[in-house]
Amino acid sequence: MKLKLKLKLLLSFFLFFFLACSKETPDRINDYDLQALASLDWGEETTFVIGHKNPDTDATCSAICYAYLMRQLGYNVEARVPGEVNNETAFVLDWFNTETPEIMNDASGKRIILTDHSEAVQAVNGIEEARILQIIDHHGLGSIVEANPLFIKTMPVGSTCTVIYYSFKDYQVELIPPYAGLLLSALISDTNNITSSTTTDLDRTAYQELLALSGISDIDLYYQNMQAAASSYFGMNDVEIFLSDYKDYSDISGYNIGVTCVNSRTDNHNDICTRMLAVMPQILTDNGRDMVFAIVINVQDEYTDILYYGEGAKAAAESAFGQSSNNRIRVQGMMSRKKDFIPKITEVFQQK
Numbered sequence: 001m002k003l004k005l006k007l008k009l010l011l012s013f014f015l016f017f018f019l020a021c022s023k024e025t026p027d028r029i030n031d032y033d034l035q036a037l038a039s040l041d042w043g044e045e046t047t048f049v050i051g052h053k054n055p056d057t058d059a060t061c062s063a064i065c066y067a068y069l070m071r072q073l074g075y076n077v078e079a080r081v082p083g084e085v086n087n088e089t090a091f092v093l094d095w096f097n098t099e100t101p102e103i104m105n106d107a108s109g110k111r112i113i114l115t116d117h118s119e120a121v122q123a124v125n126g127i128e129e130a131r132i133l134q135i136i137d138h139h140g141l142g143s144i145v146e147a148n149p150l151f152i153k154t155m156p157v158g159s160t161c162t163v164i165y166y167s168f169k170d171y172q173v174e175l176i177p178p179y180a181g182l183l184l185s186a187l188i189s190d191t192n193n194i195t196s197s198t199t200t201d202l203d204r205t206a207y208q209e210l211l212a213l214s215g216i217s218d219i220d221l222y223y224q225n226m227q228a229a230a231s232s233y234f235g236m237n238d239v240e241i242f243l244s245d246y247k248d249y250s251d252i253s254g255y256n257i258g259v260t261c262v263n264s265r266t267d268n269h270n271d272i273c274t275r276m277l278a279v280m281p282q283i284l285t286d287n288g289r290d291m292v293f294a295i296v297i298n299v300q301d302e303y304t305d306i307l308y309y310g311e312g313a314k315a316a317a318e319s320a321f322g323q324s325s326n327n328r329i330r331v332q333g334m335m336s337r338k339k340d341f342i343p344k345i346t347e348v349f350q351q352k
């Protein structure tokens, strides 16, 4: 009996040892990926990683981090953007002391790696004349055409940066702070801080490790700051802000009006209101309106100030929405132009 038990123990020891060794299998699979990357026709010149037009944080950070990953694997790769980055992305890059990639206006004749898209209309100009080496994405497959062999990795996860996080793991390249922070920022940007319906367990796992590496102590506050940057309209002049979500409405019971919607936050709400009021006379003249209105929504505290300008605008706005003070009518909640403002103001005009 005792000998049998010893034999059993010995057997299970060998079995354990064997299983422990066979755990190496995933690494061998990843070696295949590395060999496939090595088989690409890299050419002599620099290859560029680039996200979609109107670049967002995921498109930009994925390009920066994937270019770094490729460089760590020994390839001559740099990141580019197809246009100016938005204020949220600028905030993120600034936070992690990372330079904004150079703008690329024409990709023709170049070797390109696409991130965060595979749709031709979203791609940098000249993509038809470029050589696409790789596509790294988390969307459905788009209309990009490439005649030569290429490497594609797309996963059904919350962000392209999640895909790239797992590539760092697969290729055993160490994730160092600036890149970990950029991957994390893109992940929370695309998933509403890990709350969107597109968030997967792979995203949540990546989030935990990236958060630990990023040096961010209060992720909710950091995410709030990202959102604040997105609605700061920094670098835009007052007319540009006014026109960014402006619509004309003609002949509402004989009146031609213009209405804009602007989002604000508690720290810039009054400033935005003052700036919008200042440009309303010019907007009225330029667009041939009888009256113009601005719906300024504080998305943080969830209230709305309605601003008005033009002959009869004050009376119309007051009878629709209540008493004004300092050229504003304060309404609780976040007002919708389509569902709240237009029906009520139309009713007032009809009564006249």
Ligand code: MN
Residues within 6 Å of the ligand: 052, 056, 058, 059, 116
């Ligand atoms: Mn995107």
Ligand code: MN
Residues within 6 Å of the ligand: 058, 059, 116, 138, 158, 159, 160, 190
């Ligand atoms: Mn994305």
